[in-house]
Amino acid sequence: MKITDLMIQEAMIMDLQATTKDEAIDELIASLNRNGRINDPVLFKEMIYKREAESSTGIGDGIAMPHAKTKAVNEPTVVFAKSSKGLDFEALDDQPAHIFFMIAAPEGAGNTHLRTLAALSRLLVDSDFISELMNTNTPQEVSALFDAKQAEAAAKEAEKEKAKAEKEAQSAGVSSRANNVKSNAGVIVGNANSEDFVVAVTACPTGIAHTFMAEDALKKKAQEMGINIRVETNGSEGAQNVLTADEIARAKGVIVAADKNVEMDRFDGKPVLQRPVSDGIRKSEELIRKAVNGDAPIYRSQGGGSRGEAASAGKMSVGSKIYKDLMNGISHMLPFVVGGGILLAISFLFEQIASPDNPIVKLLQTIGGGDGAFHFLIPVLAGFIAMSIGDRPALMPGMVGGLMAVNSNAGFLGGLAAGFLAGYVILGLRKALKGLPKAIDGLKPILIYPVLGLLIVGAIAYYIFDPIFGSLNTWLVDVLGNLGTGNKVLLGLLLGGMMAIDMGGPFNKAAYTFAIGVFTSSGNTDGAWMAAVMAGGMAPPLAIALATTFFKSKFTEQERKSGLTNYVLGLSFITEGAIPFAAADPLRVLTSCIIGSAVAGGLTQLWSINVPAPHGGIFVAALANHALLFLLAVAIGSVISGLILGLWKKAPTLVK
Numbered sequence: 001m002k003i004t005d006l007m008i009q010e011a012m013i014m015d016l017q018a019t020t021k022d023e024a025i026d027e028l029i030a031s032l033n034r035n036g037r038i039n040d041p042v043l044f045k046e047m048i049y050k051r052e053a054e055s056s057t058g059i060g061d062g063i064a065m066p067h068a069k070t071k072a073v074n075e076p077t078v079v080f081a082k083s084s085k086g087l088d089f090e091a092l093d094d095q096p097a098h099i100f101f102m103i104a105a106p107e108g109a110g111n112t113h114l115r116t117l118a119a120l121s122r123l124l125v126d127s128d129f130i131s132e133l134m135n136t137n138t139p140q141e142v143s144a145l146f147d148a149k150q151a152e153a154a155a156k157e158a159e160k161e162k163a164k165a166e167k168e169a170q171s172a173g174v175s176s177r178a179n180n181v182k183s184n185a186g187v188i189v190g191n192a193n194s195e196d197f198v199v200a201v202t203a204c205p206t207g208i209a210h211t212f213m214a215e216d217a218l219k220k221k222a223q224e225m226g227i228n229i230r231v232e233t234n235g236s237e238g239a240q241n242v243l244t245a246d247e248i249a250r251a252k253g254v255i256v257a258a259d260k261n262v263e264m265d266r267f268d269g270k271p272v273l274q275r276p277v278s279d280g281i282r283k284s285e286e287l288i289r290k291a292v293n294g295d296a297p298i299y300r301s302q303g304g305g306s307r308g309e310a311a312s313a314g315k316m317s318v319g320s321k322i323y324k325d326l327m328n329g330i331s332h333m334l335p336f337v338v339g340g341g342i343l344l345a346i347s348f349l350f351e352q353i354a355s356p357d358n359p360i361v362k363l364l365q366t367i368g369g370g371d372g373a374f375h376f377l378i379p380v381l382a383g384f385i386a387m388s389i390g391d392r393p394a395l396m397p398g399m400v401g402g403l404m405a406v407n408s409n410a411g412f413l414g415g416l417a418a419g420f421l422a423g424y425v426i427l428g429l430r431k432a433l434k435g436l437p438k439a440i441d442g443l444k445p446i447l448i449y450p451v452l453g454l455l456i457v458g459a460i461a462y463y464i465f466d467p468i469f470g471s472l473n474t475w476l477v478d479v480l481g482n483l484g485t486g487n488k489v490l491l492g493l494l495l496g497g498m499m500a501i502d503m504g505g506p507f508n509k510a511a512y513t514f515a516i517g518v519f520t521s522s523g524n525t526d527g528a529w530m531a532a533v534m535a536g537g538m539a540p541p542l543a544i545a546l547a548t549t550f551f552k553s554k555f556t557e558q559e560r561k562s563g564l565t566n567y568v569l570g571l572s573f574i575t576e577g578a579i580p581f582a583a584a585d586p587l588r589v590l591t592s593c594i595i596g597s598a599v600a601g602g603l604t605q606l607w608s609i610n611v612p613a614p615h616g617g618i619f620v621a622a623l624a625n626h627a628l629l630f631l632l633a634v635a636i637g638s639v640i641s642g643l644i645l646g647l648w649k650k651a652p653t654l655v656k
Contacts, residue, residue, distance in 0.1 A: 078120065257279055429448070500593040539570070539597045
């Protein structure tokens, strides 16, 4: 198949009007939609941004290749576009992008299509070819140039295969490591007289473009340097040109240029460079030189995962590593927050129409609440933080530690601590048990790590989380009880602010427990303190929703979408909707939310508002003695928090 079979002329944009990355993506998607190549522009755009969140597809040298593989695509298509002025696409070299290829691949795309896309990707590492593309003026010129280049590449490949076949025929029966030979897995590329040999693996999340560009860049650079190389690709079709055990054994070093997990245990004992796939494209010479010189950490497989000592030996800073681990936990927790929260909100609505004993209300609250989805929030957060640090052996102790944090009133802050604790406990065990006989290596991931990891994490959670946070919770309730009602506004400020301190942890529960205790006490059923805690609990998610709506540039696409659900969660008095944002940026989110929640709580007492219901948010607002003032208090607190967060927060940067 020719590349131009996918790169239809009708969809080409020879004068891109966009001036920003978002505008460029929208313009390219619009072209796909106009030409009937996609059936769901919204889903396709979501998948494009999901790929961008992994790493920028602005590969540098003026090229951007946004791509996605999704059921929203009707036919495999590549949209070519040119921008004479160029625009900031967050490229890896921080230079403007002038040439764009938006790749749309359907789920289950045939091998022919994927091979054609791989051929396109390989052409784009040729700087002369890019210069020629920049000089085209019409879609016809673009198509002619691609057809000519693909034909030229095919002719060179055929000539190379013919020469290789003749050479192999002449030297039949003679094997030499110095010759370029075809193994059962692929071709060794390089200098026939060189003894320097390295192996490499390339992989990107979608396996469409960067995987093959990195492969071609490494091969070309190795040939220039006179070094032999074998490259395995982990693309959409799976692993191709798989490295053999013999090749790995005799390689001087291993390059893993990948943005997703690849099989690593086979490299045990070898110098391994683990870098992003973009480095395979842009820093191929540096990687090859270091691999040949053995200038890389020695990889030690520990079993039970794809990670070893070399995995953490890249250039990622401590802060970036913590953020990556945190995001792994948050991304897995989000579906529980959204799914459970929406069902709870619907249950509150049904409760007002029917009654608390209504079967539908009970069903929805059981599925979404503390006995269902919400029961897993903190354990899932902790478990997947741990897994990001220590791989699969850390998942179970992390989840158990998170559950124990919940049961001991430690809240999401305790869950964060449990997750990081479990991950680093497993890393510590790996180092501590490194000297054990290799005969029991197989027992480590299935017996030793689970038992010792769970024991250590569980013991720390039991002896530290429970007494510290439990005592703190009890102390706070006692302090609040002794304050009495002497200064209602001060107490309202305090209760409202406490609802946002840890969003489900001891502070939040202490404030809510105090309000419930007063609410259920004889003669105090007017719900004054319930108004304060409810307003304080509604403000954080609403503030998040407002900030992500009105300060879009400060949040990622995923955060903006998650922010929309916080409108529903906030109005329903489900503070947990703000937890993923608070966990990702605790200083800014918690500080801004505490201020707004405190204001909301204080205003309810200034205006003598009471809400005679323990939960429900907007669905019980009509029961308040001053319903409009209650909603105004919530709105003021939410806007204050949203403004502080939106103005304070820094714009996101993609990890390169």
